[in-house]
Structure formats: structure tokens, C-alpha cells
Amino acid sequence: MSRAASPPQNRSVLAGFLSLLGEFLITVGLVLGLFVAYSLWWTNVLADRQAQARGNEVRQQWQTAPGANGSAAPGALDTMDGIGFLHVPAMKNGEVLVKKGTAPDVLDDGVAGYYTDPVKAALPWEASGNFSLAAHRDGHGAKFHNIDKVKNGDAVVFETRDTWYVYKVFAELRQTSKYNVDVISAVPKESGRTAPGRFITLTTCTPVYTSKFRYVVWGELVRTEKVDAQRTLPAELR
Amino acid sequence: MYGWIWRHLPGNAWVRAVISLVLVLGVVFVLFQYVFPWAEPLLPFNDVTVDEGSGATP
Numbered sequence: 001m002s003r004a005a006s007p008p009q010n011r012s013v014l015a016g017f018l019s020l021l022g023e024f025l026i027t028v029g030l031v032l033g034l035f036v037a038y039s040l041w042w043t044n045v046l047a048d049r050q051a052q053a054r055g056n057e058v059r060q061q062w063q064t065a066p067g068a069n070g071s072a073a074p075g076a077l078d079t080m081d082g083i084g085f086l087h088v089p090a091m092k093n094g095e096v097l098v099k100k101g102t103a104p105d106v107l108d109d110g111v112a113g114y115y116t117d118p119v120k121a122a123l124p125w126e127a128s129g130n131f132s133l134a135a136h137r138d139g140h141g142a143k144f145h146n147i148d149k150v151k152n153g154d155a156v157v158f159e160t161r162d163t164w165y166v167y168k169v170f171a172e173l174r175q176t177s178k179y180n181v182d183v184i185s186a187v188p189k190e191s192g193r194t195a196p197g198r199f200i201t202l203t204t205c206t207p208v209y210t211s212k213f214r215y216v217v218w219g220e221l222v223r224t225e226k227v228d229a230q231r232t233l234p235a236e237l238r
Numbered sequence: 239m240y241g242w243i244w245r246h247l248p249g250n251a252w253v254r255a256v257i258s259l260v261l262v263l264g265v266v267f268v269l270f271q272y273v274f275p276w277a278e279p280l281l282p283f284n285d286v287t288v289d290e291g292s293g294a295t296p
Contacts, residue, residue: 023239034266038274039283102287104279118289134287144286181288204286211285 039139040209047110047141054109055097058082062161083123084160086112086133087237088202091146098158102134110141112202119184124158124165124198124221131158132184132201137208137215144204147215148174155236156200156219162227164234167200167219175206175213183216191218 058081085095099106102113112135114121122129135143150156150169158165171191176183180190184201187193198221206215225234243261247254278284 034269035274038270136286211282214288
């Protein structure tokens with residue numbers, strides 16, 4: 001319209017503003033791209049490094065402190081360093097260190113945490129209850145990334161210093177509200193069980209790359225096995 | 239903005255390119271080391287636990 005008639009300075013001011021805006025938008029795009037790389041790659045690098053170091057420490061401690069043998073040994077473990085390792089062959093992710101608590105600063109180190117809140121988890125050596133765990137689906141080690149590969153009948157093995165706890169998966173809830181705290185109660189009704197037992201519950205977020213819902217897998221203890229001197233793996237892990 | 243930075247860097251084109259690279263790496267470092275770790279818990283992408291909602295730690 002009258003643009004051709006406007007003085008050159010006005011045009012260069014407008015052009016300058018537009019190029020500044022363009023550069024700003026490009027910058028925002030790059031920063032968001034970097035954030036994706038950070039979330040899905042770099043946090044895994046950091047967390048796996050942490051988990052490896054902490055896991056080695058726990059194994060070291062198990063080896064160097066054989067004095068506390070006997071039935072009370074698991075309870076004697078320092079729960080802040082980690083109480084043992086979770087093996088889920090169906091998830092194909094090796095061993096996952098299990099620590100106390102599900103706060104971000106615990107889970108961000110590439111471990112699984114057992115719930116202390118809102119429902120306190122029962123530890124595997126307790127006579128009955130629900131050993132409820134949470135871990136990241138993506139980033140920070142992504143230890144439960146393949147939770148959707150776990151099917152009924154799959155083995156979930158928890159390893160402590162002197163015992164293998166072998167669980168068998170019997171139910172899953174592929175999507176539930178993040179406020180559904182009943183899934184980690186001592187007798188999780190939605191799994192179909194009504195009587196007390198020795199359960200394990202794995203929780204993480206779903207769908208992948210979001211935190212909209214929660215994914216839950218339940219297992220039940222089928223047997224325990226004493227750890228021998230060579231730490232021979234139970235049949236399910238061989 | 240980038241043009242302005244480029245014009246104000248010293249040296250010839252090669253020196254400027256090297257300085258630019260160092261600046262970019264510095265910005266990436268600051269983002270990964272300080273900004274993203276701060277921002278991540280504020281964003282709703284990585285809560286994995288069930289809880290009783292409002293304000294509780296994920």
C-alpha cells in the first residue's frame with residue numbers, strides 16, 4: 001500500500017525487528033531440541049554412570065561384610081545405599097539397583113525406588129505385603145522403559161545379599177490414573193487378588209515420553225532361593 | 239543478534255569462527271549443567287509414581 005512511500009529508516013527498523021524475531025525463534029527451537037537430547041540421552045548417561053558406581057559399592061559391601069550372616073542379614077543392610085537388585089529378564093535391561101524412596105533425587109540416579117509414601121512398601125523378606133517399586137520410563141536411566149514387554153507368567157527376581165526372591169507376574173494395568181494409589185496397597189484389589197500375600201508391584205509412567213498415566217505390573221512370590229558362594233543365578237535368569 | 243555478535247568479534251573470519259564455536263559450546267554446557275536440570279522437575283514429563291495428587295512429590 002503506502003509501504004513504497006515510507007522512509008527507508010522505517011523499513012530497516014521493521015526489517016531489523018523481524019530478523020531479530022526470526023533469530024529468537026530459531027534460538028528457541030535449538031534450545032528445545034537440546035532439551036530433548038538432554039532428557040532422553042544425557043540424563044541416561046549420567047544416571048547409568050551413577051547406578052553403576054552405586055551398584056558396585058553395594059556388591060563390594062556384600063562381599064566385605066560377611067560377618068552379619070544368619071537370618072537377620074537382609075535387615076542389617078544400609079537401606080540408603082540400596083537394598084538389592086531387581087532382575088526382569090523380559091525388560092532386557094540387566095540389573096536395577098533398588099533404593100529406598102521414590103523422590104526424584106533417588107530415582108534420577110538410574111535406580112528403582114521402593115515406596116515409602118503414600119503407601120509404605122513391604123520389603124521382600126516380610127511375611128506378607130506389597131513390595132512396590134517405581135522407576136523412570138524415559139531419561140535418568142529409563143530402567144522401566146520396556147515395562148510393556150513384561151507379560152503374565154514372566155519372572156521378576158529380586159536379589160539381596162543372601163536370598164533370591166523369585167516372583168511371577170500375574171496381572172498388569174496398562175493405564176491408570178496417577179492418583180490411583182490403590183495399586184500399591186498391601187492387597188492390590190485391581191490385580192484380582194483379595195487375600196494377603198507377598199506381592200511385587202512395578203510402577204512407571206505411560207505412554208512413553210509422557211507422564212499422563214501410570215503403568216502397573218503385579219507379581220507374586222513363588223519361591224526364594226539361598227544365594228550360594230558363587231552367586232549362582234536362579235533358573236529364571238539363566 | 240547473531241550478526242551483531244559476529245561483527246563485534248575480533249580477528250579475521252577464522253578466528254571469529256573459532257570464538258563462535260567456543261561460545262556455542264559454552265552455552266550448551268551452561269544449558270546442560272545448570273538450566274536443564276533446573277527446568278526439568280518443573281515440567282510434567284517425568285513423574286513416574288502414583289501419589290495422592292496436588293503438590294505431593296512425584
